[in-house]
Amino acid sequence: MTEEVCPGDGGCSQGFQGGTLTGRAATGVTVSYYQPGEYQRVINKRNPLSPIDYMPSDTVNVAGHPLRYQAALAFWRFVDAAAASGVATTVVSGFRSYASQASLFQNYVAIYGQEQADTISARPGYSEHQSGLAVDIGNPSAVCGLQECFASTAAGQFAAAHAHEFGFVIRYPAGMSYWTGYAYEPWHLRYVGRDVAMDMRNRGVSTLEQYYGYPPAPTY
Template sequence: MSGAHHPRHASRPSRVLIVALPIGLAVTALGMLWAVVDVPAAADAELPPTPAVAAQLPGVDVGGVIAADPCADAAVAEALAAGADEAAIAAFGGGAAFRDAVIAGNAPCISLSDPARIWVVVNKTRPLAPLGFEPSSLDGVDLASTTPSDRLRTDARDALGALAQTADASGAGVLGINNGYRSYNLQVSTYSGFVAAEGVAGADEGSARAGFSEHQTGLAVDVVACGDACGEIDAFGSTAQAAWVAEHAWEYGYVVRYESGASDRTGYMPEPWHLRFVGPQLAAAYHDGGFHTLEEFFGLAAAPDYVH
């Protein structure tokens, strides 16, 4: 967006127009922006540029531009009340617009701490609230599983099934799962086992403490490569399935949550097998924006360590 100065034409009469700026023209994509501009009467006069409002709160007038609150939109409110996360994101204008509104502080109806929503962010500084949260809808995944933890939220389960079917059909190979949903109590025992084997520091590099695990949301899954049998998750990164997942998971609403080179932000060692469901719209915005962590995507602080 140009920052060039457009002088007023003092010698010509002017009129005031209320201009609705489409989402694509708004720096923050906060929904519709309404601008009050003084337009010269001459038919060939240019409109003045719209000031950036990325840091402005809803309803604040900056340079004649007022950012509308997307949460006041009836379609957003209805979708949120119905628990229809994808419809709510669409009502914001899509994944990128949703993200920008959240970062700008212009979406008071959206909480990145709500564990029932696909946009929840869980890390070492953002525990689940409540710590013992349990998803309301879980179902078994129709894939080979190497542990009894074979359930996911139904939306994440359906997306994983489609992802695995396409991976196999494309020639990448068969996918199975190692872990899906894990309850608070199961995470207690899982983490304790890692502590016993590797100590606290070692455990914290590859296992979440209870109440701090994405698996507890029912939106995270560890996948494995399968042939005559399914392999270990530690071997997944060198498989054709891993390469396919890294390239295509976003098309099914998943992101690889703990990528190589991101440990200083996520707090975990690289886990090419750990997929996190955020839904198709947010996953597309994540991919198209070149993001590598949810912390960066939502403008959150890095979370390399637990606070205490």
């Protein structure tokens, strides 16, 4: 993204998409990753929301589910584009408060036990839904709702092929639980903005952890 700069201190640096490389004879090459912005915050088992009971102030109603305003605008465009392609989508879940997430998580613990619950649901304060930037989508028929087979439905296929064009990423992709800490969720879209979503797609980077140079977050 920038020309190489060598200021005379024995090292040279150059800006790339995602960060800066700096090379020095004594220390080798180091990477400084660009920090995520407001809409790109990395929320996972090692990075809770701050404050822990965070509640966004700019949510709007999207089919009965709150989303932050910018995410809602992008999602409406996504829905319109899907409809123009003959694909109908529904909203299953959007923003959840700290208290709502706590109740949901404890319900999963009661059903599946703590270990399995931690792979399919976030603890309160650690959920992307609490940020107001995540939306779970489904089909009007409810076929494969919140199941891995959603990926094979028309809505799931449209999301996989086009979500990045509207600023969304499939936050918990297949085979990446080591990085994200969660099982595959083809229905869970996270708004990060079009520039970042397109760049991740073009570079073949599938998780925010890898994109921003965060360590894997398989556990709390």
